[in-house]
Amino acid sequence: MRRHLAAHPQDAAGYEQLALTLLDQPERASDAIEAILEAIGLDPQRSDAHYFYSVLLLRTSQTYGALQAINEALRLDAYCATYFGYQAVILNTRRQPEKALLAASAGLAINPDHLECLYQRILALRRLQRFREAAVEITQLAFHYPNHPVTHRLLGEKARRDRQPLVAETHFREALRLNSTDEAAQDQLLELLLDRGEHALAQRDYLEAKTCLREAVQLNSTLAVAQQLLQHAIRATLWWHKPSAWSSSWKAGMQSRWQSPLLKDKLLVVGKALIYCLLLPFLLAFYLFSALLDWRHQQQLIEPTPTDIWFFSGLIWGGLVLACALLPPWPPLVWLLVVGGLVFPLRNYWLRLQQGQKRFPLGVALLLSPGGNAILKAYSLLGATNAANDCRGFLAFFGVFLLLYQIFRPAGQRP
Numbered sequence: 001m002r003r004h005l006a007a008h009p010q011d012a013a014g015y016e017q018l019a020l021t022l023l024d025q026p027e028r029a030s031d032a033i034e035a036i037l038e039a040i041g042l043d044p045q046r047s048d049a050h051y052f053y054s055v056l057l058l059r060t061s062q063t064y065g066a067l068q069a070i071n072e073a074l075r076l077d078a079y080c081a082t083y084f085g086y087q088a089v090i091l092n093t094r095r096q097p098e099k100a101l102l103a104a105s106a107g108l109a110i111n112p113d114h115l116e117c118l119y120q121r122i123l124a125l126r127r128l129q130r131f132r133e134a135a136v137e138i139t140q141l142a143f144h145y146p147n148h149p150v151t152h153r154l155l156g157e158k159a160r161r162d163r164q165p166l167v168a169e170t171h172f173r174e175a176l177r178l179n180s181t182d183e184a185a186q187d188q189l190l191e192l193l194l195d196r197g198e199h200a201l202a203q204r205d206y207l208e209a210k211t212c213l214r215e216a217v218q219l220n221s222t223l224a225v226a227q228q229l230l231q232h233a234i235r236a237t238l239w240w241h242k243p244s245a246w247s248s249s250w251k252a253g254m255q256s257r258w259q260s261p262l263l264k265d266k267l268l269v270v271g272k273a274l275i276y277c278l279l280l281p282f283l284l285a286f287y288l289f290s291a292l293l294d295w296r297h298q299q300q301l302i303e304p305t306p307t308d309i310w311f312f313s314g315l316i317w318g319g320l321v322l323a324c325a326l327l328p329p330w331p332p333l334v335w336l337l338v339v340g341g342l343v344f345p346l347r348n349y350w351l352r353l354q355q356g357q358k359r360f361p362l363g364v365a366l367l368l369s370p371g372g373n374a375i376l377k378a379y380s381l382l383g384a385t386n387a388a389n390d391c392r393g394f395l396a397f398f399g400v401f402l403l404l405y406q407i408f409r410p411a412g413q414r415p
Contacts, residue, residue: 032056033053033056033057033060036049036052036053036056037053040053045076046076047072047073047074047076047077047080047083048073050069050070050072050073050076051069051070051073051082051083051086053069054066054067054069054070054073054086054090055086057069058089058090058093063090063093063094066090067087067090067091067094070083070086070087070090071087074087079110080110081107081108081110081111081114081117082107082114082116083107084103084104084106084107084110084117085103085104085107085114085115085116085117085120086116087100087103088100088101088103088104088107088116088117088120088121088124089116089120091103091124092120092123092124092127095127097123097124097125097127097128098124098128100120100121100123100124101121101124101125101128103120104117104118104120104121104124105117105121108121113144113145115141115144115145115148115150118137118140118141118144119141119150119154121137122134122137122138122141122154125137131161134158135158138151138154138155138158141154142155147178148178149174149175149176149178149179149182149185150175152171152172152174152175152178152185153171153172153175153182153184153185153188155171156168156169156170156171156172156175156185156188156189157188159171160188160192165192165195165196168188168192169189169192169193172185172186172188172189172192173189176189186219186220189219190216190219190220190223190226193212193213193215193216193219193226194212194213194216194225194226194229196208196212197209197212197213197216197226197229197230197233198229200212200233201229201232201233206233209229209233210230210233210234213226213229213230213233214230216230217230253272254269254272254273254276257269310344310347311406313344314344314402314403314405314406315403315406315407317337317340317341317344317402318341318399318400318402318403318406319399319403320337320399321337321341321395321398321399321402322395322396322399322400322403324337324395325392325393325395325396325399326392329391329392329395334391334394334395337395337398338398341398341399341402344402344405344406345405
């Protein structure tokens with residue numbers, strides 16, 4: 001194009017074409033303005049040149065100059081609906097909805113199904129709080145342009161205002177399917193998904209909450225609220241939170257039934273409360289266990305699944321050692337418990353060797369270090385004078401450390 005202009009420097013249409021080429025390159029807006037001004041200087045009667053000049057000025061936030069340029073285009077060609085539509089765009093940008101409404105109506109008088117004029121008329125009516133008239137115009141837009149992304153976005157906004165979130169969500173999805181860069185439709189779909197996710201969390205419908213919030217995170221991965229709500233929904237669906245969910249639902253059921261005026265309902269609540277009190281120690285123990293698993297899950301980002309046999313076997317073995325510490329000591333049983341407990345750290349050490357980590361096991365290193373002697377001396381001071389109590393104390397310490405090892409075991413030691 002520049003070669004053509006070098007050969008024909010008086011070609012106004014050529015400069016106009018050059019400006020159009022540069023129009024969609026924001027970093028070259030000044031070059032585009034320079035080219036269109038050259039076209040206007042060569043032929044001031046070209047209405048299209050003034051129109052394109054108006055577009056360039058508005059894109060650089062020069063609204064007053066853009067309005068003057070489009071007015072000049074309309075002076076040269078007063079029967080162009082496109083010019084009236086863009087005049088309405090500028091007036092809506094300048095927060096002058098009354099004038100924008102007049103400009104859009106003038107354009108529609110020339111071309112009743114002009115897309116820009118219809119859209120700008122709807123925007124102006126909304127800003128004037130004339131929502132019923134805007135709804136009629138949206139229907140008209142949908143009739144002329146049923147498969148346009150703007151149509152579906154406006155229908156979604158209308159459905160949302162009419163408190164029809166599912167209908168609105170359908171239209172926003174269709175708008176994004178037709179135009180994946182429609183930020184307005186994306187933002188409103190995101191708000192709907194967050195609302196649905198929060199409502200599902202309040203209703204303890206965690207699967208629905210996860211579905212909505214995952215999609216919200218996909219739409220905007222930097223939104224902290226969506227990330228937090230999604231993590232909450234994920235934690236609530238982990239298998240070790242099932243007793244907690246059951247406890248909450250049971251308490252909610254008792255509270256709602258207690259509001260009943262019938263005596264039998266109140267007696268039923270009293271009976272359930274007694275059963276709940278009997279189960280309370282077990283629930284507290286499970287709360288503690290779930291808190292430990294939550295910590296492990298957050299720190300290591302690995303969910304201990306019910307099929308993780310080695311993990312739960314270690315926990316069960318540690319509990320068994322603690323239980324046997326309450327019984328009279330029997331040497332074969334003590335040796336069996338100790339050897340069986342050592343299987344778990346030795347197995348993990350073997351896995352580390354296979355992964356190329358050749359560090360010595362922490363337990364053996366501690367035993368051979370000066371700190372190990374200090375621990376043994378402290379234990380001898382706390383221990384009892386007879387062998388039976390000393391054996392029980394040893395099993396208790398061994399069981400506690402085995403449980404702690406299983407819970408805080410690094411994720412990299414898993415096969």
